[in-house]
Amino acid sequence: MRKTGISFFILALTLLIGCALFKKPAPPIALTIDSPEILLKKIRESNNRVTSLRALAKIQLNIPEGNSRFSEVVIAQEPGRIRMEILSFFGHLVALLVTDSSRLQALFINEGCLYEGAATTYNLSQFLPVPLPPEEIVALLLGKVSLIDFDTTNLELRQENNQYILKLTSLSGWKIQRLWIDPVYFRIIRSEIYTPEDITLLSAEFLDFNDLNGVWFPSNIFIQIPSETIEVKLKYRSLELNPALDLSLFSITPPPGITLVELD
Numbered sequence: 001m002r003k004t005g006i007s008f009f010i011l012a013l014t015l016l017i018g019c020a021l022f023k024k025p026a027p028p029i030a031l032t033i034d035s036p037e038i039l040l041k042k043i044r045e046s047n048n049r050v051t052s053l054r055a056l057a058k059i060q061l062n063i064p065e066g067n068s069r070f071s072e073v074v075i076a077q078e079p080g081r082i083r084m085e086i087l088s089f090f091g092h093l094v095a096l097l098v099t100d101s102s103r104l105q106a107l108f109i110n111e112g113c114l115y116e117g118a119a120t121t122y123n124l125s126q127f128l129p130v131p132l133p134p135e136e137i138v139a140l141l142l143g144k145v146s147l148i149d150f151d152t153t154n155l156e157l158r159q160e161n162n163q164y165i166l167k168l169t170s171l172s173g174w175k176i177q178r179l180w181i182d183p184v185y186f187r188i189i190r191s192e193i194y195t196p197e198d199i200t201l202l203s204a205e206f207l208d209f210n211d212l213n214g215v216w217f218p219s220n221i222f223i224q225i226p227s228e229t230i231e232v233k234l235k236y237r238s239l240e241l242n243p244a245l246d247l248s249l250f251s252i253t254p255p256p257g258i259t260l261v262e263l264d
Contacts, residue, residue, distance in 0.1 A: 031164060031183050039157060039164055040166070043181060046216075047144045049215050050144070050217065051077065051142070052075075052241075052243055053074065053075070053076050053241055054075045054239075055237065055238055055239040055240065056071065056236070056238045057072055057073075058070075058071055058234070058237065059233070060231075061232055062230070063129055063229065063231075064228075064229050072086045075245065077138070078135075078138055078139075079101055079134075079135050080099065080101030080102075080119070080133070080134030081138065081250045082097070082138060082250070084098075093109060096252060098249070098252055099134050100250040103117075104118065104119040104120075104123050104124060105252040107252050107254075112259055113258065113259050115263055116263060117262060117263025121133050123263045123264075129230050130230065141221075143187070143188075143217050143221070145179070145188055148170045148175050148177045150168035150169055150170055150171065154169035163182065166181060167179075173196070174195060175201070176195070176196065177191065178191070184216075187206070187209065187216050187217075188206065189205070190204070190205045190206070202225055203223070203224045203226075207219075217241060220233070220236070221233075221234040
C-alpha cells in the first residue's frame with residue numbers, strides 16, 4: 001500500500017512538472033504599428049525617459065589579450081559624460097576613468113599616473129575595450145543604442161515573434177542597422193550594425209528587463225565587436241536611474257605625487 005502511495009506521489013509530481021515545463025505559449029501581442037516613422041518616434045520617446053544612471057556593475061571582458069572579471073561603479077549622463085571606478089576584490093579603488101565628452105582623464109593608483117587628453121575614440125580605446133566615441137558608450141550604458149545616419153526612404157519594418165524589427169540603411173549605403181523592439185515599452189532589445197556584405201560591426205543585446213520607477217530597463221547588457229574579437233558582458237546591481245549628478249564627478253583633480261601623462 002505504501003509503495004502504491006509513493007508511486008502515486010511520483011506520478012503526480014511528474015504531471016505537475018510536466019505542466020510547468022509544457023505551458024501553453026503566451027498569446028501573440030497585437031502589433032498595430034505599420035509605419036517605420038511612427039515606430040522611430042516611439043523608440044525616441046522611450047529612450048528619452050533615461051538620461052543618466054548610477055550603478056554598481058559586474059563586468060566580464062573577453063578580448064584577444066585575455067579574459068577578466070571585475071567590479072566597477074558606473075556613472076553615465078547624456079550626451080557623453082562617463083565616470084567608471086574600477087574596484088579591487090576588496091572594494092578598493094584601483095583606477096578611475098572620467099570624461100565630460102570632450103576631455104578624458106584616467107587615473108591609475110598603483111602606477112601613480114594620470115592620463116589626460118581629448119575624448120576621442122582612439123584615446124578612449126586605450127582604456128575601454130569598446131572602440132566607440134563617448135556618446136555611443138553612454139547610450140549603451142543607458143540601455144540604448146545610437147542610430148546610424150539613415151535615409152528615411154530606406155526604412156524597412158517587419159513583425160516577428162511578438163517584436164518589431166526595424167532596418168535602417170545609412171546615407172552612404174555601406175552600413176545597415178537592424179533593431180529588435182519590444183512592442184509594449186518600445187525599448188530596443190537588440191541592435192546589429194553590419195555591412196551590405198553581412199559583416200557584423202557591432203551588436204548589442206539588452207536582457208532581463210525590470211520596471212524601475214516606471215521605466216522598463218535592462219539589468220544585463222551584452223556587447224560584441226566581432227572584427228576585434230571583443231565581448232563585454234555587463235550586469236547592473238544597485239541601479240539608480242536619472243539621478244541628479246554634479247558635473248564635478250566627470251573631472252579628476254590630480255592627487256599629490258601623481259605623474260601627469262598627456263595623451264596624443
